[in-house]
Amino acid sequence: MDSEGVDVPVGCFHCEDAPCALVCPVRAIARNRETDAILIDSDVCIGCKQCITICPFAAIHVDIEKRIVYKCDLCQGEPECVKWCFTGALQYTATPEKSLDFKRRQTALLIGRATQTTRKLVP
Numbered sequence: 276m277d278s279e280g281v282d283v284p285v286g287c288f289h290c291e292d293a294p295c296a297l298v299c300p301v302r303a304i305a306r307n308r309e310t311d312a313i314l315i316d317s318d319v320c321i322g323c324k325q326c327i328t329i330c331p332f333a334a335i336h337v338d339i340e341k342r343i344v345y346k347c348d349l350c351q352g353e354p355e356c357v358k359w360c361f362t363g364a365l366q367y368t369a370t371p372e373k374s375l376d377f378k379r380r381q382t383a384l385l386i387g388r389a390t391q392t393t394r395k396l397v398p
């Protein structure tokens with residue numbers, strides 16, 4: 276939490292067909308071609324929070340003061356969390372095809388579950 280000065284990495288999968296980018300009404304979310312990261316343009320974001328609702332990994336957060344949202348931006352291609360991880364558990368590498376398939380299936384599964392839950396809540 277910002278107020279307590281505690282920093283933790285919150286993973287964004289930088290999804291291939293990023294649902295957060297698809298739902299953004301003002302196209303504030305897009306992929307950076309150099310780093311392959313999905314980024315939020317804070318100058319364009321209107322703080323509607325639709326991206327938060329759709330993200331299956333809870334990777335987007337609200338900046339209460341600025342009234343916009345933010346998330347992992349891969350630190351412009353040089354992830355600080357990887358540098359600071361003293362056990363080497365975090366690594367920044369090209370995504371193997373096998374891992375990409377896994378991400379696709381997991382994302383589809385989570386979005387499917389979220390859609391079912393929404394249908395149950397809305398009569």
Ligand code: SF4
Nearest residue numbers: 287288289290295330
């Ligand atoms: S914020 Fe969520 S939906 Fe968007 S790219 Fe990251 S993990 Fe995927």
Ligand code: SF4
Nearest residue numbers: 299320321323324326
């Ligand atoms: S909160 Fe910002 S980035 Fe997210 S969907 Fe709304 S305008 Fe787009």
Ligand code: SF4
Nearest residue numbers: 284347349350354356
């Ligand atoms: S890459 Fe940067 S923004 Fe993303 S989780 Fe790691 S430290 Fe945070």
